[in-house]
Amino acid sequence: MAKKLVIEHLNAWFGAVQAIRDITIDIEENGVTAVIGPSGCGKTTFVRCLNRIHEVVDNAMVSGRVMLDGVDIYSKTSDPVLVRRRIGMVFQKPNPFPTMSIFENVAAGVKLNGVRRKDRIADTVERSLKSAALWEEVKDKLHKPATTLSGGQQQRLCIARTIAIEPEVVLMDEPASALDPISTARIEELIQQIKERYTIVIVTHNMQQAARVSDYTGFFLLGELIEFDRTSDIFTNPRDKRTEDYITGRFG
Amino acid sequence: MKLVTGDRAIRFIATIFASVILALIVLIVYELLKGSVPSIHKFGLKFLVTSTWDPVSEHFGALPFVFGTIVSSVIALVIALPVSIGIAVFLSELAPRPVRPAVSLMVELLAAIPSIIYGLWGLFVMVPFLQMYVEPALGRYFGFLPLFSGAPIGVGMLAGGIILSIMIIPTIAAVSRDIFNTVPMLYKEAGFALGMTRWEVIEKIVFPHARSGLIGAVMLGFGRALGETMAVTMVIGNAPTIAASLFAPSYTIASVLANEFTEATTKLYLSSLIELALILFVISMLFNAVARLLVIRERTAK
Ligand SMILES: Nc1ncnc2c1ncn2[C@@H]1O[C@H](COP(=O)(O)OP(=O)(O)O)[C@@H](O)[C@H]1O
Ligand SMILES: [Mg+2]
Numbered sequence: 001m002a003k004k005l006v007i008e009h010l011n012a013w014f015g016a017v018q019a020i021r022d023i024t025i026d027i028e029e030n031g032v033t034a035v036i037g038p039s040g041c042g043k044t045t046f047v048r049c050l051n052r053i054h055e056v057v058d059n060a061m062v063s064g065r066v067m068l069d070g071v072d073i074y075s076k077t078s079d080p081v082l083v084r085r086r087i088g089m090v091f092q093k094p095n096p097f098p099t100m101s102i103f104e105n106v107a108a109g110v111k112l113n114g115v116r117r118k119d120r121i122a123d124t125v126e127r128s129l130k131s132a133a134l135w136e137e138v139k140d141k142l143h144k145p146a147t148t149l150s151g152g153q154q155q156r157l158c159i160a161r162t163i164a165i166e167p168e169v170v171l172m173d174e175p176a177s178a179l180d181p182i183s184t185a186r187i188e189e190l191i192q193q194i195k196e197r198y199t200i201v202i203v204t205h206n207m208q209q210a211a212r213v214s215d216y217t218g219f220f221l222l223g224e225l226i227e228f229d230r231t232s233d234i235f236t237n238p239r240d241k242r243t244e245d246y247i248t249g250r251f252g
Numbered sequence: 253m254k255l256v257t258g259d260r261a262i263r264f265i266a267t268i269f270a271s272v273i274l275a276l277i278v279l280i281v282y283e284l285l286k287g288s289v290p291s292i293h294k295f296g297l298k299f300l301v302t303s304t305w306d307p308v309s310e311h312f313g314a315l316p317f318v319f320g321t322i323v324s325s326v327i328a329l330v331i332a333l334p335v336s337i338g339i340a341v342f343l344s345e346l347a348p349r350p351v352r353p354a355v356s357l358m359v360e361l362l363a364a365i366p367s368i369i370y371g372l373w374g375l376f377v378m379v380p381f382l383q384m385y386v387e388p389a390l391g392r393y394f395g396f397l398p399l400f401s402g403a404p405i406g407v408g409m410l411a412g413g414i415i416l417s418i419m420i421i422p423t424i425a426a427v428s429r430d431i432f433n434t435v436p437m438l439y440k441e442a443g444f445a446l447g448m449t450r451w452e453v454i455e456k457i458v459f460p461h462a463r464s465g466l467i468g469a470v471m472l473g474f475g476r477a478l479g480e481t482m483a484v485t486m487v488i489g490n491a492p493t494i495a496a497s498l499f500a501p502s503y504t505i506a507s508v509l510a511n512e513f514t515e516a517t518t519k520l521y522l523s524s525l526i527e528l529a530l531i532l533f534v535i536s537m538l539f540n541a542v543a544r545l546l547v548i549r550e551r552t553a554k
Contacts, residue, residue: 085447099460109446
């Protein structure tokens, strides 16, 4: 399998506070990579460095390299706006644009890419909502505000919005942590369905979820990557004592 | 119990203070109405639509003042709104973190400058500049429009509008900045994550989110422009005329009140001035009501 992202010696800071230290990891193309670890260990910061959204926070800093198909997204010539179009992100808290309708939310990114023809936009919106398993629930109220949806629906809308611009990589930061079990199951199912087309990096603090959805798993602790391996190996046969303690529920 | 009596006392005192506000408004309206009776009696509705203002023959009409007040405030708003939004966007979205407090403070200090100082600056600096450079240039290139026709005399509607705009910019900018700052990072980040540029995030996420609040900011600025007296009196020319040209002198309600109250010796003259005050009060109230309605409509539409 090809390596979609090659991350080398990645460090990130919030002012003087270092959130992640010297992370080196390869992300396989069309695989699902899970990032697990206790709260505050830098999972969110890590994925936010992968689409250069970490730097929109004040005083935030990054060092190291993140190669997307062999090109460093942090090089001087690389444009964060273009990077983010290739590496989409779904946030922990569902955040559909409250001033826009369901349709407009999904269309927002598509229009940015210069698509003007109404029928093409409508096609993309429908296709994306179908991929996100939301179409049947919203097809009769596409022009209602996105805020009228339930939390689980809002998160699926955010997934639809992200995949509508056809990114190559989709980052998901605990996409189901704010949702009920049924919505969670739907999101996990969704990940299985879309993973052939995208490279997915998913943060989760739920180990069963990591075990269910991912091919590879990285375990973070206090800003460092402790262990990274095939998910089956991490969960059946961890090499590091701390990983074992964490997955057996001894801390975190 | 002690706590309960304390609660009661606080509630009682607060209620009294709140009622004082209400009573004040009622009293003001009552006094204005009472004072206007002779003028209303004499001129009726004609007061609102006639343009003569002749204290000698005691013919009074409010139209030029109403016109001057509203038009100068509208000019002020047209100039101030884009500038203020620009300042607010800079302060809340673009400026580097460390310079924000300093620039914010300067904007707020502008609001603290006494209006007489704006007036003096307007009269001695801005008006000559308008007369020598701005108005001749406007006349040369846009003179075919009635708006920019006539002699460039410096003092007049344009000068009044500009000085008002400078005076309301700090208010609108500061309120707009606060409104932009309330737009949750969550939504801005969603925009960035979709590959929006900084400007696209401002245009597509920050502005729509802030719209109802901006109406409030505009309302505050316009209200201030309507009632502003000193500075505008010094540069607007103080002639009760209704002209299409922005170069022509004009007169606002607040200005005529300030200028003529001391001279109003007859009962009808005084009463006409008071009726003008009543009209200014009503214009402000109407404008406020409409703006509030817009804000409420905007909020419930969401
Ligand atoms: N906006 C921020 N400002 C300062 N420190 C932050 C900020 N966000 C996170 N941190 C710190 O960075 C570290 C990693 O946080 P985060 O990446 O959110 O962890 P996780 O997602 O694993 O819970 C924590 O110590 C946290 O306190
Ligand atoms: Mg997190």
